[in-house]
Amino acid sequence: MALTTLPDLAAAEAPVPRELVARKGRGDRVFFGGASFSGLVVLATMVAVGVFLAIQAADALSATGLSFLTTAEWQPDRGQFGIASVMIGTVLIALVAVAIALPISMGTALFITEVAPQWLRSWLVALVDLMAAVPSVVYGLWGLFLLQGQLIGLSRWLNAWFGWIPFLDVARADPNSPLSSASVYTASAFIAGVVVAMMVMPISCVVMREVFSQVPMGEREGAFALGSTRWGMIRVVALPFGRGGIIGGTMLGLGRALGETIAVLLIISPRFDINFHLLEAGGNSVSSLIALRTFESSGFGLSALMAAGLTLFAVTLVVNFTASWFVARSRSGASSEA
Amino acid sequence: MNFATRSPRRTTLLALAVALTIALVAPAATPVALAGTSYQRISGEGSSWAANAIDAMRVNVSQFGITVDYNPSGSTAGRKNFLNGTVDFAASDIPFQFEPEDGSAPENPAPGSYAYIPVTAGGTAFMYNLQINGKRVTNLRLSGENVVKIFTGVITTWNDPAIQADNPGLVMPARAIVPVVRSDGSGSSAQFTQWMIAMFPSLWDDFCSRSGRAPACGFTSFYPTIAGMIAQSGDLGVAGYVSQGFAEGAIGYVNYSYALGSAFPVAKVLNAAGYYTEPTPENVAVSLLQARINTDESNPAVYLTQQLDGVYTDADPRSYQLSSYSYLIVPTKVAGQFNEDKGRTLGAFAYYAMCQAQQYSASLGYSPMPINLVEASFEQIRKIPGVEVQSVSIAECKNPTFSPDGSNVLAENAARPQECDRQGGQSQCPNGTGGLSNVPTAVSGPATNGGGQTPGAGTTPAGGSTPSAGSTPGGVTPGAGTTANGTPIAGGDLGTDGAPVIDPDNLNPGEVCDPDTGVCGVVGAPDDGGVTGGVVGAQSPTVLAQSSGWTSSIAMMLLVIGLTLGLVLVPAVVWRHLSRTEPA
Numbered sequence: 058m059a060l061t062t063l064p065d066l067a068a069a070e071a072p073v074p075r076e077l078v079a080r081k082g083r084g085d086r087v088f089f090g091g092a093s094f095s096g097l098v099v100l101a102t103m104v105a106v107g108v109f110l111a112i113q114a115a116d117a118l119s120a121t122g123l124s125f126l127t128t129a130e131w132q133p134d135r136g137q138f139g140i141a142s143v144m145i146g147t148v149l150i151a152l153v154a155v156a157i158a159l160p161i162s163m164g165t166a167l168f169i170t171e172v173a174p175q176w177l178r179s180w181l182v183a184l185v186d187l188m189a190a191v192p193s194v195v196y197g198l199w200g201l202f203l204l205q206g207q208l209i210g211l212s213r214w215l216n217a218w219f220g221w222i223p224f225l226d227v228a229r230a231d232p233n234s235p236l237s238s239a240s241v242y243t244a245s246a247f248i249a250g251v252v253v254a255m256m257v258m259p260i261s262c263v264v265m266r267e268v269f270s271q272v273p274m275g276e277r278e279g280a281f282a283l284g285s286t287r288w289g290m291i292r293v294v295a296l297p298f299g300r301g302g303i304i305g306g307t308m309l310g311l312g313r314a315l316g317e318t319i320a321v322l323l324i325i326s327p328r329f330d331i332n333f334h335l336l337e338a339g340g341n342s343v344s345s346l347i348a349l350r351t352f353e354s355s356g357f358g359l360s361a362l363m364a365a366g367l368t369l370f371a372v373t374l375v376v377n378f379t380a381s382w383f384v385a386r387s388r389s390g391a392s393s394e395a
Numbered sequence: 396m397n398f399a400t401r402s403p404r405r406t407t408l409l410a411l412a413v414a415l416t417i418a419l420v421a422p423a424a425t426p427v428a429l430a431g432t433s434y435q436r437i438s439g440e441g442s443s444w445a446a447n448a449i450d451a452m453r454v455n456v457s458q459f460g461i462t463v464d465y466n467p468s469g470s471t472a473g474r475k476n477f478l479n480g481t482v483d484f485a486a487s488d489i490p491f492q493f494e495p496e497d498g499s500a501p502e503n504p505a506p507g508s509y510a511y512i513p514v515t516a517g518g519t520a521f522m523y524n525l526q527i528n529g530k531r532v533t534n535l536r537l538s539g540e541n542v543v544k545i546f547t548g549v550i551t552t553w554n555d556p557a558i559q560a561d562n563p564g565l566v567m568p569a570r571a572i573v574p575v576v577r578s579d580g581s582g583s584s585a586q587f588t589q590w591m592i593a594m595f596p597s598l599w600d601d602f603c604s605r606s607g608r609a610p611a612c613g614f615t616s617f618y619p620t621i622a623g624m625i626a627q628s629g630d631l632g633v634a635g636y637v638s639q640g641f642a643e644g645a646i647g648y649v650n651y652s653y654a655l656g657s658a659f660p661v662a663k664v665l666n667a668a669g670y671y672t673e674p675t676p677e678n679v680a681v682s683l684l685q686a687r688i689n690t691d692e693s694n695p696a697v698y699l700t701q702q703l704d705g706v707y708t709d710a711d712p713r714s715y716q717l718s719s720y721s722y723l724i725v726p727t728k729v730a731g732q733f734n735e736d737k738g739r740t741l742g743a744f745a746y747y748a749m750c751q752a753q754q755y756s757a758s759l760g761y762s763p764m765p766i767n768l769v770e771a772s773f774e775q776i777r778k779i780p781g782v783e784v785q786s787v788s789i790a791e792c793k794n795p796t797f798s799p800d801g802s803n804v805l806a807e808n809a810a811r812p813q814e815c816d817r818q819g820g821q822s823q824c825p826n827g828t829g830g831l832s833n834v835p836t837a838v839s840g841p842a843t844n845g846g847g848q849t850p851g852a853g854t855t856p857a858g859g860s861t862p863s864a865g866s867t868p869g870g871v872t873p874g875a876g877t878t879a880n881g882t883p884i885a886g887g888d889l890g891t892d893g894a895p896v897i898d899p900d901n902l903n904p905g906e907v908c909d910p911d912t913g914v915c916g917v918v919g920a921p922d923d924g925g926v927t928g929g930v931v932g933a934q935s936p937t938v939l940a941q942s943s944g945w946t947s948s949i950a951m952m953l954l955v956i957g958l959t960l961g962l963v964l965v966p967a968v969v970w971r972h973l974s975r976t977e978p979a
Binding site for chain 1: 468469471472475476478479498499500502568569570571573578579580607608611620622623624625626627628632635636639640641642643644645
């Protein structure tokens with residue numbers, strides 16, 4: 058007496074996967090459309106900026122050709138102009154900024170993620186974000202009126218003891234003379250770089266903190282379980298895991314440092330010869346040159362500035378793409394993208 | 396979708412929406428309706444040399460509901476942006492450059508689309524930061540040739556015999572001179588280089604070639620720089636740099652008002668009569684009697700522009716060679732964003748600038764306009780489209796230069812320079828200058844021994860200032876303070892020329908003399924009612940900044956330490972690196 062009938066298994070032997078039809082609702086479609094539109098707008102804007110700069114710069118570039126890259130002077134109305142000195146100045150300032158910002162931002166990021174107690178953590182995160190929100194002109198004024206005077210001692214010390222390293226040499230400086238002017242140490246690429254470092258630091262720090270906070274708990278606990286100290290854990294787990302983020306964050310900072318304008322403009326004393334001496338008064342950067350001259354130029358002079366801007370745009374683009382490539386390639390970056 | 400087919404409910408909704416829109420827009424529209432009685436906001440840009448005067452006008456016209464924005468980004472930028480139509484008026488120390496002599500691109504305003512209004516006069520002063528034995532020098536004198544040599548890098552130390560010869564009463568220190576120049580396109584640079592070319596052409600030509608500008612060696616708004624110079628943006632940038640504590644030995648060219656605002660002295664410059672003079676408002680007024688003003692009204696491109704050769708060679712003992720006028724450039728046609736409503740505001744502002752504002756310009760460090768230029772300016776103002784022509788009775792302006800007989804009272808009554816300011820004397824006047832005019836510097840005759848300074852002799856500020864002199868118009872207040880030890884601080888500057896110091900608290904925020912930038916940081920709080928000065932004696936004598944430099948024994952020691960560290964660390968690091976990578 059069969060009270061129950063078992064279903065006929067044979068009948069269902071050839072399973073056909075259920076067809077998945079994703080019927081997008083109106084909301085989905087609107088969202089998809091909106092998201093892809095914004096993505097395209099970003100892309101289009103970048104292309105438009107590049108094309109605009111290229112068109113505007115065409116005049117100046119065709120007039121000078123390759124000598125645009127090798128000329129140090131900036132007298133476009135007389136046909137003598139190039140970005141040799143400003144580009145080198147830009148790179149020097151950015152390198153100083155990154156060299157200072159890298160250890161600080163890495164230390165801050167590690168402190169926030171690994172060391173700081175919970176209550177302090179949120180405060181520090183907010184403070185670092187606040188640093189990123191301070192307008193650059195404020196940093197510039199702070200650097201001009203406060204930091205510059207304080208940094209002269211450091212510049213003088215560096216020059217006195219390490220002046221034999223060519224790029225730390227300062228012409229006209231005489232550390233042995235009590236009457237030597239401190240002015241030779243002011244308005245330099247170094248001081249501008251320190252100020253820019255303060256602006257770069259929060260950006261690098263945010264990226265690094267993000268990466269360090271993703272260090273897998275298992276590996277972290279594993280390291281501790283094997284008897285590792287906190288520093289040991291940071292060294293063998295956190296740092297290797299976050300390597301991509303460290304490099305990426307640093308390069309994002311470098312991108313920002315290359316383009317920093319107003320703080321550099323306020324501090325540096327513009328000069329148009331190739332100057333590798335970091336501590337010596339005078340330097341230049343592409344963006345500060347543009348800020349200084351845009352409203353004083355017309356026609357051809359403006360085109361020359363656009364050409365300088367185009368170069369900076371290209372360099373920044375390369376740096377930022379390299380940065381994102383590093384971030385994406387690293388373990389942490391890949392996991393965050395997946 | 397036809398309106399007729401809409402449901403009644405829809406129509407109601409639509410009507411509601413329209414009503415709501417009207418309700419929302421209406422309040423916003425009201426000011427537009429009132430535009431006939433209120434002033435439309437206008438914006439200007441240009442000269443930072445004249446910016447202190449224009450800012451004071453700007454602040455004072457706000458009581459009439461006139462809002463004027465002004466960006467002191469330099470005369471060149473002002474003229475360019477005026478041509479681009481992004482500002483409603485420009486302020487420039489020099490007229491449009493149709494044929495620039497420095498190889499820059501020519502400026503080509505449309506003929507008849509603009510007019511010049513000479514708005515203020517002043518002196519380009521050489522503000523400096525120099526101490527002798529820890530005491531600030533306030534009575535430096537320079538001949539024109541030495542000024543040029545300083546700013547062309549020919550003279551590089553303060554104890555150069557040529558400068559010492561100008562200052563027989565001082566023992567000049569062996570400090571390097573740091574010329575601070577303008578980095579942006581500036582009318583001050585143009586005026587300064589024009590004077591250099593007129594007076595010392597060979598020095599200028601030599602500098603021009605050395606700085607890589609040759610052959611375009613005419614006067615220029617873009618000052619060429621060579622190693623050892625500092626370039627800063629704007630008068631404020633130059634004054635800010637010179638007044639920093641670290642900038643000892645620096646000298647920069649700024650309008651006289653900036654030296655007053657920073658409480659710093661300016662150099663007295665030798666004039667053709669053989670006197671060293673300071674660009675006080677009175678001296679500037681005297682000097683500009685010799686300026687040749689273009690009176691060709693048929694040619695608006697040059698009408699009212701200045702020709703200053705006569706000023707350079709003026710034989711009046713009171714004259715200051717680097718005196719000049721600064722101009723407003725106003726549109727005479729409606730174009731772009733400039734309309735008649737804005738013209739109405741600009742006209743009212745210009746009337747105020749030419750009339751009431753001249754009363755107090757001397758207190759700021761500028762010189763009031765003489766009657767002939769005020770009258771000509773009133774005619775120029777009529778050319779602004781939309782202007783409400785005012786019939787101003789010139790006597791009501793209370794301009795200190797006016798007199799019933801038409802002569803320039805300010806210039807006539809200007810005091811003759813003291814005999815000790817004459818070239819070739821045995822010593823020099825101890826009186827301070829510029830923003831430290833009541834802080835004298837001890838002087839000695841050349842006969843005294845090398846020690847020179849008698850400490851303390853110059854440290855007592857002149858009691859000449861009357862702190863309770865009351866407030867002066869135009870947001871300018873003299874102030875005075877006292878330090879804890881009872882030393883009077885130079886506050887109100889009512890010394891030789893009666894020009895009070897600009898109170899930092901009453902200035903535009905952008906124009907504030909930062910208390911940290913100079914002497915202010917040494918004495919007193921920034922808000923003690925006045926620009927603090929009188930720091931003589933408050934600063935310690937010269938400190939040996941770096942007594943020991945790099946010596947070979949130290950180099951060897953560091954080398955040994957470095958090698959030892961390397962010997963210990965490098966193998967360990969290499970070994971660890973190898974052992975870690977091996978298993979992988």
